[in-house]
Amino acid sequence: MQISSVSLSYPYINYSNLNFKGSSKKPITDKKYEKAVKYFNKEEEKDKTGFLHRLTYYNLKKLDGIQKGIEVFDGLSMKDINFLSNGTFILLNRGCKNNCTHCAYSAGSFNRKDGKLNKMSFEDYQSLIQGANELEKRLNGKAHVFDDLTLFLDSDCIDIEIEDKNGKKYDIIDCIKEAGKEKFGMPRTVLLDTSGWPVNNKKSQQRAEKIVSYLLEDDGSKKVRQFNISINPYHGIYAKAKELESEGKQSKAEKLKELYAKRMANVLFTFSPALETKNKINIIQRYVNGKYTERDDLHELYEIQDKVKNELEKMYDEDLNSSQKIVKTEADKQKYMAKWEGKLNISPKDNAISPFGRAEKLFDKKHSTSNTRKLKAAFHAIIHDYSYFYKVINTNGKVYMLEKDIAIPTNVSLNFENKDKKTRPVSIETKRYKFNYKG
Numbered sequence: 001m002q003i004s005s006v007s008l009s010y011p012y013i014n015y016s017n018l019n020f021k022g023s024s025k026k027p028i029t030d031k032k033y034e035k036a037v038k039y040f041n042k043e044e045e046k047d048k049t050g051f052l053h054r055l056t057y058y059n060l061k062k063l064d065g066i067q068k069g070i071e072v073f074d075g076l077s078m079k080d081i082n083f084l085s086n087g088t089f090i091l092l093n094r095g096c097k098n099n100c101t102h103c104a105y106s107a108g109s110f111n112r113k114d115g116k117l118n119k120m121s122f123e124d125y126q127s128l129i130q131g132a133n134e135l136e137k138r139l140n141g142k143a144h145v146f147d148d149l150t151l152f153l154d155s156d157c158i159d160i161e162i163e164d165k166n167g168k169k170y171d172i173i174d175c176i177k178e179a180g181k182e183k184f185g186m187p188r189t190v191l192l193d194t195s196g197w198p199v200n201n202k203k204s205q206q207r208a209e210k211i212v213s214y215l216l217e218d219d220g221s222k223k224v225r226q227f228n229i230s231i232n233p234y235h236g237i238y239a240k241a242k243e244l245e246s247e248g249k250q251s252k253a254e255k256l257k258e259l260y261a262k263r264m265a266n267v268l269f270t271f272s273p274a275l276e277t278k279n280k281i282n283i284i285q286r287y288v289n290g291k292y293t294e295r296d297d298l299h300e301l302y303e304i305q306d307k308v309k310n311e312l313e314k315m316y317d318e319d320l321n322s323s324q325k326i327v328k329t330e331a332d333k334q335k336y337m338a339k340w341e342g343k344l345n346i347s348p349k350d351n352a353i354s355p356f357g358r359a360e361k362l363f364d365k366k367h368s369t370s371n372t373r374k375l376k377a378a379f380h381a382i383i384h385d386y387s388y389f390y391k392v393i394n395t396n397g398k399v400y401m402l403e404k405d406i407a408i409p410t411n412v413s414l415n416f417e418n419k420d421k422k423t424r425p426v427s428i429e430t431k432r433y434k435f436n437y438k439g
């Protein structure tokens with residue numbers, strides 16, 4: 001439902017002045033294109049360091065027209081393109097196998113046959129990247145379109161796989177390579193994340209090893225900002241163990257805890273060579289802290305850490321005494337163990353999770369924030385400055401703004417071949433409001 005105005009009674013703010021009317025754009029004429037090129041050619045480079053080559057530093061009204069003929073941006077103004085081109089999540093896949101109880105974006109299941117567009121087509125992804133590249137070429141490298149990308153929101157990078165029309169499959173590394181192609185100036189960087197994979201899953205193991213090799217290459221070291229490994233008591237396997245424990249099924253619960261420890265030890269073992277990269281590997285450990293709820297899961301995290309370290313040490317010993325795939329000497333083992341120890345050291349305050357998405361269920365009711373309250377807070381933030389919101393490009397090209405776990409639909413949409421296909425909701429997607437960016 002599209003509405004023409006909103007009025008939310010948030011303290012001190014009158015929302016009734018916000019205009020939510022749709023805008024229609026005229027086709028770009030040759031004259032408009034030439035005028036935009038002329039304007040831009042006269043402009044000085046705004047940031048000579050090359051770090052902040054933002055479109056936003058230019059007069060976007062005068063620049064409008066330079067995007068003429070770039071099909072994926074058909075119907076978008078330069079203001080719209082600027083709007084979606086920083087802090088961008090491109091959702092290649094929708095859905096996740098990990099089923100975490102703390103998932104802020106309430107990820108649905110992976111590979112669900114629900115008739116929805118759960119994968120971006122490779123052609124649409126390519127048209128977006130190539131469109132951005134073409135625009136950057138026209139901007140002579142003086143401004144960037146997409147600096148930092150994240151190619152997931154509610155999925156795990158190990159499982160990401162999109163397809164082209166001929167059925168050829170592309171994993172996350174193929175997609176990163178595509179994202180950086182023909183880039184002017186600074187590399188376009190991406191963030192990666194995993195919660196692990198089943199130890200015996202050969203395909204996932206090979207993918208993980210491919211990521212490690214890529215991180216060690218020059219190209220990967222430039223394009224991957226960070227690789228996050230997520231360890232917590234809320235992964236589906238560990239959460240199930242806790243459930244069994246509460247039912248008094250101790251031995252079954254222990255088996256699942258062991259399974260989770262082995263899974264995460266295998267992730268650390270596999271990524272050991274990547275510890276040689278400069279600050280690329282990061283461990284994210286989340287827990288609900290006792291300040292906001294009866295439960296305090298920090299001790300669970302410490303229990304997991306101990307189990308993972310034990311299993312990891314066993315894996316290093318086994319490797320040292322057999323194939324020496326990763327560990328060739330006792331010194332290698334000590335070096336890696338010390339590095340992981342350092343990364344597993346956590347500051348409890350910084351790792352506490354917030355009551356967003358599915359994580360809300362982990363908190364006492366009185367500390368949960370209702371969707372309406374979060375939505376009001378989101379609008380509060382919008383009217384102050386929406387340019388620094390995260391933008392989410394869904395599998396069908398529709399653009400959302402993300403405020404915490406609330407996804408607010410916008411009137412900005414890419415000209416994808418799948419633009420009319422239905423998708424799952426993005427996180428907690430509000431159906432009541434639509435933000436019309438006045439480009």
Ligand code: SF4
Pocket residue numbers: 096097098099100102103104105106107153154155156194195
């Ligand atoms: S938190 Fe991450 S890994 Fe877990 S279900 Fe959500 S998207 Fe998947």
